Amino acid sequence: MNKKVRRRGIFLLPNLFTTGCLFFGFLAVISAIDGEFGRAAVAILVAMVFDGLDGRVARLTGTQSDFGVQYDSLADMVSFGLAPAAVAFLWALGNTGAGAPWDNVGWLVAFLFVAGAALRLARFNTQSGVDDKRYFQGLPSPAAAGAVVGLVWFGDRVGLTGLEAAIPVGVVVVLGAVLMVSNVRYESFKELDFRYRVRFTSVAGVVLAMALVALHPPTAICLGFLIYMFSGPVLTVLRLRDRRRHRRA
Secondary structure, eight states, X not given: OOOOOOOOOOOHHHHHHHHHHHHHHHHHHHHHHTTOHHHHHHHHHHHHHHHHHHHHHHHHHTOOOHHHHHHHHHHHHIIIIIHHHHHHIIXXXXXXXXXXXXXXXXXXXXXXXXXXXXXXXXHHHHTTTTSOTXXXXXXXXXXXXXXXXXXXXXXXHHXXXXXXXXXXXXXXXXXXXXXXXXXXXXXXXXXXXXXXXXXXXXXXXXXXXXXXHHHOHHHHHHHHHHHHHHHHHHHHHHHHHHHHHHHHO
């Protein structure tokens, strides 16, 4: 009886999208080194698109693999950990204009973001298939990266320099690092179904968001990711308050 020999290899299509995510993360670092911070921000946003497609393509085509999971994490580490930290450091944190000790703090702050992204990705891999699919535990690394590079893009467009650039970026970088490793829950939107009816105000909000993106993309991207970043702590506080009310009742 002849047995079928299973050939070793990797699935091309999903890993091709993962490679695209990795490529645009690397392009963001190169663009930031060249001083093209707007292009660096766009590159990380494009990397998010590829990161969202690789998993969906793998599930649709039945080509999930352990290799793909590990490769995806490595690509995310570069695109949403190292790249945004490098962009923030090269734009403001590495040259605050305040002198020696503060410039050294800049690279430590940037490293804190890299470490937070690494811990977030490691925890996500170990909890895969266990956690509630409706929520993310901790701020997702792509969202944290989007908040950082969105603020850099906006600040670069309006001409912020020195401490007026370093302080807000440093705050967002530290906050993003802390929220990534926190237990704060964030909506995953994985169970969002577009077939059902929604309120008219929701449609109007989408239209306004699209108009803002068309008028001034840096402002729209910056606001969008910052709102999502702060939505987790705000919703957590509201849930805790509701629980206390129910206990008293």
